[in-house]
Amino acid sequence: MFDAIGLDADDTLWENETFFRSTEAAFADMLADHAERDAVTERLVETEKRNLSRYGFGIKGFMLSMVQTAVELTEGRVDGHTIGRILEMGRDMLAHPVHLLEGVEDALAALENRRLFLITKGDLMDQERKIAASGLAERFAAIEILADKTPGQYARVLKRHGVAPERFLMAGNSMKSDVLPPVELGGIGVFIPHDMTWSVEHAEPERHPRLHELARITELPGLIEMLECRT
Template sequence: MSLKAIGFDADDTLWQNEQFYRLTEARFAELLSDYADPADLSAKLLETEKRTLGLYGFGIKGFTLSMIETAIQVTDGKIPSSVVADILAAGRDMLSHPIETLPHARETLEQLMGTYRLILITKGDLFDQERKLAQSGLGEFFDAVEIVSDKTAATYERIFRSHAEGPGSALVVGNSLKSDIVPAIAAGSWGVYVPHALTWSYEHVEAPADEPRFRQIEHLGQLTEVLDHLR
């Protein structure tokens, strides 16, 4: 094997992200506490998010629209305008939260830069992902940045053929089995799974433990050891 390129997921792999969704969802439940039980509201919100992903896409703006749509549903269209305003304010707060890089992110990228072609591969809203990358201070380590609407095997094949020597000589690192690992392996790449304490339930699938190109580590600081074993 001749590994040439490494694709890094961003949200909850390089910096914190899901925690802000959880906090906002708790705020949403409090706003709608007179109309729905928190558990039922959470289930309805997830159902709305799944149903509208094809329209709104991934990211904070789609999440905010899903909250408003769910609020209209659970109030039978009687949601007060003040609550809509509060939901919009919560979405704006998410779009301005400070970026907190995860442990070992910077030092790992520093170690790998120059040895491998490093590619940031993230999905979501273009403006927000660009903002987070700029504020993270990690942009200097990447040879290419791809902000995509979704992550599939075809996505990884296109990216690694465009920025490297193809998926067979590439590896993907991420916290989502569904978006980062499974499709990367399906494309012919290696997949290194770095679990995060908080992962959106939509991203939950079984780990491809029997796949020879699958690896799992506890944190990014262990990635270089994995790479050494693959050489």
């Protein structure tokens, strides 16, 4: 049997990317006099990617990238009102209610006797806020908030909790962050796609016997039982 089941948070347990997309659209409208909306969005995404090594993942880095993009696209002529509006949009995102995805409660109820790990990444304060607001914290034996999800980060988490990689299963919506790193370590990766996964989290999967894909999270308990029966 698996010693631990890992679950991602954003866009696996609750909505996240939809709020980024709606803010991104509002930002593009604000700068429509300076560039086509699609061009504004593309420039923002490029800026976010460049800034990941400085600001990490999360809303605060997104806010700073919006400010930088506005400054660059207006050649430094952006006014204080626009900067203030960008900051206001970011604050709205940081206060947004947590909406659980369909089927999450049922899936967690079916896994209640399992040793569950919540493994997420991003800004510490924002992730802690969302976890508390979700009402799900007590369902998990361990909660890990990482700066990034790399094989090395997963290895340290598993070592800290005394879990062998080959007895670990991780499920989430990001092929790059949730699936491929555990598979690389020798564990099982389960891909549960979300309609709005951020482009940075995309990765081309390779056919692998320890990589699985599900249409919805409610299928996860059945997959776990099937995999354990095989062994």
